[in-house]
Amino acid sequence: MRSTISMVDRTVKNSYPVRMARPRSFDEKQVLNAVxxxxWDxxxxxxxxxxLMRVSGLGKGSLYAAFGDxxxxxxxxxxxYTDDSHGHLRxxxxxxxxxxxxxxxxxxAPVDDPTGAGTRRGCLLANSTCELGNADPEVLAHAHRTYETxxxxxxxxxxxxxxxGDLAGADPIALARALLAAQQGILFMGRTGLDTATLTATARSLAAQLLPDHSGD
Amino acid sequence: MRSTISMVDRTVKNSYPVRMARPRSFDEKQVLNAVxxxxWDxxxxxxxxxxLMRVSGLGKGSLYAAFGDxxxxxxxxxxxYTDDSHGHLRxxxxxxxxxxxxxxxxxxAPVDDPTGAGTRRGCLLANSTCELGNADPEVLAHAHRTYETxxxxxxxxxxxxxxxGDLAGADPIALARALLAAQQGILFMGRTGLDTATLTATARSLAAQLLPDHSGD
DNA sequence: GGAGTTCTTGACCGTGCGGTCCACCATAAG
DNA sequence: CTTATGGTGGACCGCACGGTCAAGAACTCC
Known part of the structure; x- marks a missing residue:
């Protein structure tokens, strides 16, 4: 049963009100990056x-109104983050x-950072999967979907x-899974404080064995 | 400057008091396993x-007296956990x-569990490194030491x-690092909800490429 | 049994958490 | 200008957290 409606239906995302009022003083993407x-850290x-208030510069009210809890x-x-990552990957x-x-x-790639700072952070999705995968089915499902993609x-x-002409005879999907697992493993070893040189050597060693180059044969 | 001491010096771990009093009603190892x-979960x-009180069956006071904060x-x-793990590995x-x-x-090994329940939990040390590695240097150092061992x-x-007669020509330490990274990668992929069959196939694929068997050659 | 010591229990504490709310502000439309 | 509307910031709330403490129970030694 509907009564007469004088308000705009805001259940549709990104619908604009009939009358504009005070505009947002922040950029959503910037806030999301800061958060x-x-x-991540x-x-x-x-x-x-x-x-979250400190890094975003917003008050609690704004944060909750804009993003929920x-x-x-x-x-x-x-x-x-995962959208951006897939963009970069593509x-x-x-x-x-x-x-x-x-x-x-x-x-x-996981070792690319010369300072090693980025290496220590790991991957936000991997960190989140470790921390919340057991407790939050939505995070787990998102991780699963993302890694499948x-x-x-x-x-x-x-x-x-x-x-x-490379990698003759390999099953693309099987090899892709092996590569992804190896990448995540390298990423993780970086988080344990392994020095950059050793990490790079390990990455190259894995690359040499999983991705042989027979162009010189 | 020391005053006369009538109490036993308890700063030495596992030193027993001169006079026995009320004995502990719990087994330390059992509590540690429950905790x-x-x-882990x-x-x-x-x-x-x-x-922690629930799973250990102990009160706060006992927990704090026995283990600190x-x-x-x-x-x-x-x-x-890591001691046990190294025992099993050896x-x-x-x-x-x-x-x-x-x-x-x-x-x-990471996929051994037929139910997949253990696979989802991952490895306590890996989980802890992900969660606390950035914030707690002691955890990071412990992880580093453990993985070096x-x-x-x-x-x-x-x-x-x-x-x-196997693996001729490989550098043992370099191969060991590659294997450890691959194992951690497989372990992690298991946490993302990858099904057991795919996980097993990936593990076998990696094993075949990193640990070739030339005995039939 | 009494004395001395340790272990256990649970009430208690201060703090910081996630979350709500509302008075005020900035803007657009009339 | 006035008015309506949504954004903003911070006061405020209840709660659960990690941690403390004191009193009593359990045990050994004399």
Whole structure:
């Protein structure tokens, strides 16, 4: 039963009110990035609302009005992160002139940071899966979906490499899974404080064994 | 400057008082195991003292008197866990008649659990490193030390395999690092909800590429 | 049994948490 | 200008957290 409605139906996302009022004083994407970095550094549980207010520069009221509670804000930041990551992955896999090199870069990418600072942070999605995967089915499902997509992207690149004469005889999806697992393993070893040189050597060693180059044969 | 001391010096760990009084009503190892499982399932921050009291059956006072605060109790449980793990690793690597098979088992071990329940929990040390590595230097240092020890144990097994005619030409330590990274990667993929069959296939695929068997050549 | 010591229990405490609310502000439309 | 509307910031709330403490129970030694 509906009564006469004088208000705009705001249940539809991004619908604008009939009359504009005070506009937002912040950029949503900037806030999400700041919040993402905070969760990335400290984890979900160890990040307090005060932390989020500090890094975003917003008050509690604004944060809650714009994003809902802490968990929803976290999920928004996490989705934003994985979207960006997949964008980068797509670009990296597509841009390399030789697909085999792109796949190699996959394994060495986690160590790219010369300072090692980024290496210590790991991957936000991986960290979140570890911390919340058991307790939050939504985070787990998101992780599962995301890694399946990554696998598909990598498998496409493997297929391209095969079109270029490399990796003959491999099952693209199986190899993609092995590469993704290896990448996550390298990423993790970086978090344990392994020095950059050793990490790089390990990444190259894995790349050499999983992605043999027979062009010189 | 010391005054006359009538009390026993309890700063030395495990020193017993001169006069026995009321004995403990709990077994320390059992409590540590219960506490470890709780931290394992929920993570450090998400585990409350109430949880710890519930799973251990002890009151707050007893817990604090026996182990100190929450963090120290966690560190005790973590050390106990890694000690046990290294015990199992030593045994597994030594018992296999063929060293190459032992190394293969390393990669498949994370998927051994038929129910998949254990697979979802991952490894307590890995979880803890992800959650606390950035914030707690002691946890990070412990993780680093532990994985270095694991690397050494695996490298020994690689050397044994070479003595048995396998893995000719590989650098034991480098291969050990690659194997450990791959294992952690598989372990992590299991946490993302990947089904057991796919996980097993990935583990076998990695094992086949990192640990080739040329005995039939 | 009494004395001395340790362990246990649970009430208690201060703090910081996540979350709500409301008075005020900035803007757009009339 | 006035008015309506949504944004903002901070006061405020109840709660659960980690941690403390004191009193009593359980035990050994004399």
């Amino acid at each position: 993402r970095d905070q969760f 400290a984890g979900y549980a160890a990040t307090s609302l005060e932390d 802490k968990r929803q804000l976290f999920l928004r930041a996490l989705r934003s 670009k990296a896999l597509a841009e390399a002139p030789r697909a085999l090199d792109a796949l190699r870069m996959l394994l060495e 990554s696998t598909a992207l990598i498998a496409d690149c493997v297929a391209r490499a095969q079109g270029e | 470890r499982d709780q931290f 929920a993570g450090y921050a998400a585990t409350s003292l109430e949880d 929450k963090r120290q109790l966690f560190l005790r449980a973590l050390r106990s 045994k597994a690597l030594a018992e296999a008649p063929r060293a190459l098979d032992a190394l293969r088992m390393l990669l498949e 694991s690397t050494a144990l695996i490298a020994d097994c690689v050397a044994r395999a070479q003595g048995e």
